[in-house]
Amino acid sequence: MARDYYEVLGVPKTADAEQIQQAFRKLARRHHPDVNKDPAAEERFKEINEAYQVLSDPKTRARYDRFGPDFRQIPEDYDEQVAAGRAARAGGFRGGGPEGGEYVDFGGAGVRFEDLFGDIFGGQGGPAGRGGQGGRGSRGGRGGVRMAGADQTAELELSVEEAYRGGKRKITIGGAGGRDYDVTIPAGVVDGQRIRLAGQGGRGYGDAPAGDLYLQIRIAPHPRFRLSGRDITVDLPVSPWEAALGATVPVPTPGGTAKVVVPAGSSTGRKLRLRGEGMPNPKGPPGDLYAEVRIMVPATPTDRERELFEQLAAASSFDPRRRS
Template identity: 65%
Template sequence: MPPARDFYEILGVPRGAGQEEIQRAYRRLARENHPDVNKDPAAEDRFKDISEAYSVLSDPATRRRYDAFGPEFRQVPEDVDPETWARARAARAGRGTRTGTGGMGPEGFGPGVEFGEGIDLDDLLQGLFTGRAGGAGRAGRAGRAGRGWGPIPGADQEAGIELTVEEAYRGGRRSITVGGRTLQVDIPPGVTDGQRVRLAGQGGRGTGGAPPGDLYLVVSIAPHPRYRVEGRDIHVRLPVAPWEAALGAAVAVDTPAGEAKVKVPAGTSSGRRLRLRGRGMPNPRGTPGDLLAEVRITVPPHLSGEERELFERLAAASSYDPRRRR
């Protein structure tokens, strides 16, 4: 079996990377390798590796255990000292395979010799990967009772979920596949970029009858051809005819909830933002965001004879110079 890849290597970040850097790397890689976007047969496996790496490194407690114990961190009981574990692993690797009393370990330790403060290498390492440590012991430890680790709760995990602006706005039921499992997820309305949705009991398995951990889905909102979301505010471009901008008008604007009306004041120029309060992302626990419509004045691509005549008369009658400094 090939050695497990390093989670930092998978995300392409240094070991000292901050949470924002890890999140940015995950979002970029997840979008590039999502099976719905990338048709490379290997993209799905890469996407799963990326999601697993992010689920571990984005949680500070889980990341500390991964840094301490490496790929086997899920099998190491909570109260094992990282330095003792590392020394035991190194010593066991140095001893190699031996039988009976043959062979000598690193630093001249022979088989069955205790390491450090009464810790037997084989007992410790066997215990790490069977959910217990101790046992009957070897020579010199006969009669000493072992101790069990007891039930170990499952670890919390994280995975990414990408939503359209409309899905994030409305919420609803979504199907998602995580670690080979297909789960039904209730997305609350108004979720925002980076928000976590908790699925109780869907994380790592517990041992010894302990409960499983939780699964947290980290929301990312996909780029949209019309909308741009900042927090709970939604930005949208609003095409306006020259006469609507000059004279003022009530015009229709698209929102994720459907069409709305916005008043364009007379004398409006391109770039002006018109705010519709409360028409942004919903907030079940507080104030909803706003929708900001940015005016873009557009002209007819083809003028009729009458339209051309009217524009020519306007040009002749007006003294307005848009390039004059004011």
């Protein structure tokens, strides 16, 4: 049984978006595998990410609040399906399909044909209606009733690195006892993009085709990389002397380590652009990577370092608080 997402983040069900974000950041810093070497940290981090992805999206959160942990199994047009089923029960069923059969394009993932129309058409091979007359809607009538399988949507969460490089991945949808899929992830997928698995959605009724399964990409928050479309921003720690004198320093990217030139006189907040080092794009130019300068000082300077800083302070007339 999946844990309650509010419990995972340690927030009440009345928590607002800011409280949810603050709770996530605090827990993500504590449990990220790069920081926490506990073998259980990675699974805990994944659980925290999943909870945040659901609760940070107002639409997804509303569905979770309404349907609980199985909300992903409920079609997004659930209310419309219920209304259509009631209308069908009240007013009968019409529609012509190929070869005289009945065809219903009804997005009914998880909605049984018999539940909606059984009392109108009767059972297998039975009468079509309460009057006992066979009809075009009967499964025993002309061509049989056909109902297209519903298109279905599921979320696929990826790390920034997985989205960057793409590749093969086996996923299971439906929890324990669910269905396995082999998915090819294109390099450079972005948040919100969909991957289509043709014919892997809801089963068709009769000989109607199955629907498609769409995997909607969700890129998990990363402790280092920040994404904006295909552009990536990463903090670049530099020493005071590197910032003042200039230097060539390494910068991490999802694809490995690159080099960036820090111009002399750089201050915290300056962004250095690495063209084409952002997310790949199979249909156009890749994104860029921005290394944002962060000047760091020794937390516990040695006696010699303190002496040199004191000499610099005595010799320099620079005042960072004075407007130029």
